[in-house]
Amino acid sequence: MLKTSYGMAAVALAGCLTAAAQAQVITTKQLSLPTAVTIATTAVETCKAQGYRVSVHVIGNMGEVLVAMRGDDTGPHTMENSMRKALTSRATRLPSGQFADNVAKTPSAAGLRLGNMIPARGGLPIEVGEDVIAAVGVSGSPGGDKDEACAQAGIDKVADQLN
Amino acid sequence: MSRVFLGITGISLMATMVGATSAGAQVLDHKDISLAMATTIALTAIEACKASGYNVSVHVLGRNGETIVALRNEKAGTNTFELSMKKAYTARTYRQPSGKFADNVGQNPVAPQLMLTNIVAARGALPIMIGEQTIGAVGVSGAPGGDKDEACAQAGIDKVAADLK
Numbered sequence: 169m170l171k172t173s174y175g176m177a178a179v180a181l182a183g184c185l186t187a188a189a190q191a192q193v194i195t196t197k198q199l200s201l202p203t204a205v206t207i208a209t210t211a212v213e214t215c216k217a218q219g220y221r222v223s224v225h226v227i228g229n230m231g232e233v234l235v236a237m238r239g240d241d242t243g244p245h246t247m248e249n250s251m252r253k254a255l256t257s258r259a260t261r262l263p264s265g266q267f268a269d270n271v272a273k274t275p276s277a278a279g280l281r282l283g284n285m286i287p288a289r290g291g292l293p294i295e296v297g298e299d300v301i302a303a304v305g306v307s308g309s310p311g312g313d314k315d316e317a318c319a320q321a322g323i324d325k326v327a328d329q330l331n
Numbered sequence: 332m333s334r335v336f337l338g339i340t341g342i343s344l345m346a347t348m349v350g351a352t353s354a355g356a357q358v359l360d361h362k363d364i365s366l367a368m369a370t371t372i373a374l375t376a377i378e379a380c381k382a383s384g385y386n387v388s389v390h391v392l393g394r395n396g397e398t399i400v401a402l403r404n405e406k407a408g409t410n411t412f413e414l415s416m417k418k419a420y421t422a423r424t425y426r427q428p429s430g431k432f433a434d435n436v437g438q439n440p441v442a443p444q445l446m447l448t449n450i451v452a453a454r455g456a457l458p459i460m461i462g463e464q465t466i467g468a469v470g471v472s473g474a475p476g477g478d479k480d481e482a483c484a485q486a487g488i489d490k491v492a493a494d495l496k
Contacts, residue, residue, distance in 0.1 A: 201404055205374070212366065228405075233412070236401040238393075240366050247398065 204234040211322035222308030225251040246307040253291030254305030265289030290315030369399040376487035387473030390416040407473040418456035419470025430454025455480030
C-alpha cells in the first residue's frame with residue numbers, strides 16, 4: 169500500500185516535471201552596489217544626526233554581504249549584530265523586530281537555533297514588490313526601534329530604485 | 332659573559348620601565364581611519380578599477396585589522412570579497428604592500444607567515460600610513476592582475492592623501 173502510494177506520487181511528480189515548459193533559468197533581482205552603498209550610508213548618517221553611533225550591513229539575496237560599514241567609535245559588537253539582524257530579516261522576510269516578537273513566547277523556536285539568527289530589532293527586509301531581495305541591519309543605537317528607523321531611512325532613500 | 336650582558340640589559344630595561352611608570356601610566360594616543368575616509372578610499376578604488384574596465388571588491392581595514400568598510404561588487408567574482416580582505420589584512424599586519432610580502436615569502440613554500448589566518452601572498456593591497464605609522468590597509472581583488480588591483484588601491488589612498496596626517 170505504502171509502496172503503491174510512493175509509486176503513484178513518483179508518477180505524478182514526473183508528470184509535473186515534464187509538464188514544466190522547459191528547464192528554464194530563474195530571473196531574480198539583485199541590489200546593485202551603488203544602491204546598497206546608498207542604503208548603508210544613509211542609515212549611518214541618519215543615526216549619526218541623532219547622536220547614535222551605529223554599524224550597518226546590507227546583505228543580498230543569499231545572505232552574502234554587499235556592504236559592511238563600521239561607524240566611528242561604535243561598540244565592537246555592532247558589526248556582528250548588524251549583520252545578524254540583516255540576515256534574520258532576509259531569512260524570515262520580516263523585520264527582525266517582528267521575528268523577535270514572534271519568538272518571544274516560544275524560546276524553543278527552531279529559528280533561534282539557526283546560524284546567525286538573532287531576535288533583535290533593527291533589521292529590515294528590502295523588497296521589490298512582494299519579493300525580498302536583500303536586507304539591511306543596523307546596530308548601535310540605544311534601542312532597536314531607533315536602529316530600525318535608520319534602516320528604514322536607508323531603504324526610503326532608494327525607494328524609487330526598488331522596482 | 333652572556334649572562335652578565337643579559338643582566339645589564341635587564342637592569343636598563345627595568346630602568347626604562349620605571350621611568351615610564353613614574354611618568355604615569357598614560358593612555359596611548361593614536362589616529363584611526365574614520366568611516367568617511369574609509370568609504371572614500373573604497374569607492375575611489377572601485378571607480379578607478381571600473382574606469383579601466385575591471386570589476387573589483389574592496390576592503391578597508393583599521394589599525395587592528397578590523398573591517399571598517401567592505402564592498403562586494405556584484406559583477407566581480409565570488410572570491411574577490413574574501414581575497415580583498417585577506418590582502419588588506421596582510422598589508423596591515425606586515426606594514427607593507429601585500430605584493431612586496433608576496434615577493435618576500437614567495438620563494439619559500441614553507442614560510443610560516445603563510446600558515447597564519449588571513450595571510451595571503453597576493454598583490455593588490457597597500458598599507459594606509461600616516462608618516463611611518465601604519466593605521467590600516469586597503470585591499471582590492473578582481474582585476475586581471477595584482478598590479479592592476481594595487482593601482483586601484485593606490486588611487487583610493489591618493490584620494491585622501493591630504494587628510495592622512
